[in-house]
Amino acid sequence: MSWLAGDWTHLGAVAGKAALIYVTALAALRLGERRTLAQWTIVDTVAAVAVGAIVGRTAIASNQSFVTGAVALITLVAMHRLVSGLRARPLFRHLTDHRIRVLVADGKVRRHQLMICGLTESDLLAQLRQRGVFELSRVRFVLYEAKGGLTVVTEVHPAAELPDLVRVGLREAVDVPAGET
Incomplete structure (x- = not known):
C-alpha cells in the first residue's frame, strides 16, 4: 500500500x-536570458517545468508515492499563485x-543593450524585417519588453509626441537614452 501514501x-x-526548488528555479531563470522564455514570464516557466517534472516523476518512479507527488504539485501551484500575486507589487x-x-533609439542600434539581452544585431534586424521595417533610419525606438516581445515605434519626427504607452514603457526601461523619458 506504500505506492498510494508512501511515508507520511x-x-x-x-x-x-518543492518550495525551495521553485525559488531556486525562479532565481536561476531570472538570471538567464529572456529569449529562451518565449512569451511566458519567468514565474510561468518555472511553474510549467516543475509541474511537468513532478507529474512525470510521480507517474513513473517506483520510489515516489502518489501522495508525495501530490504534495509537491500542490505546493508548487500554491507558490506560483502566491508569486504571481506578489508580482503586482513593483518591488x-x-x-x-x-x-x-x-534596443534602438532614433535609428541607432544600441549594441550594449543587445548584448545584455543575449541578442545579436542579426536577431534584431530579422525581427524588424518580419514586421515590415526595412530602414533603421525610420525607427524611433525598439523596446524589448519584459516578456521578450518587441515594440517598434516608427515615428521619426523628433517633435512628434510619443504615444502614452510608449512613454510608460520608456519610464519603466533600463538605460533610457537621455531626454527620452
Whole structure:
C-alpha cells in the first residue's frame, strides 16, 4: 500500500523541498536570458517545468508515492499563485521580471543593450524585417519588453509626441537614452 501514501512523516520535507526548488528555479531563470522564455514570464516557466517534472516523476518512479507527488504539485501551484500575486507589487516585480530595454533609439542600434539581452544585431534586424521595417533610419525606438516581445515605434519626427504607452514603457526601461523619458 506504500505506492498510494508512501511515508507520511516526510511530507513536510517534500513541501519544503518543492518550495525551495521553485525559488531556486525562479532565481536561476531570472538570471538567464529572456529569449529562451518565449512569451511566458519567468514565474510561468518555472511553474510549467516543475509541474511537468513532478507529474512525470510521480507517474513513473517506483520510489515516489502518489501522495508525495501530490504534495509537491500542490505546493508548487500554491507558490506560483502566491508569486504571481506578489508580482503586482513593483518591488517584487523587479525581482522576478526583466525590465524593458531600449534596443534602438532614433535609428541607432544600441549594441550594449543587445548584448545584455543575449541578442545579436542579426536577431534584431530579422525581427524588424518580419514586421515590415526595412530602414533603421525610420525607427524611433525598439523596446524589448519584459516578456521578450518587441515594440517598434516608427515615428521619426523628433517633435512628434510619443504615444502614452510608449512613454510608460520608456519610464519603466533600463538605460533610457537621455531626454527620452
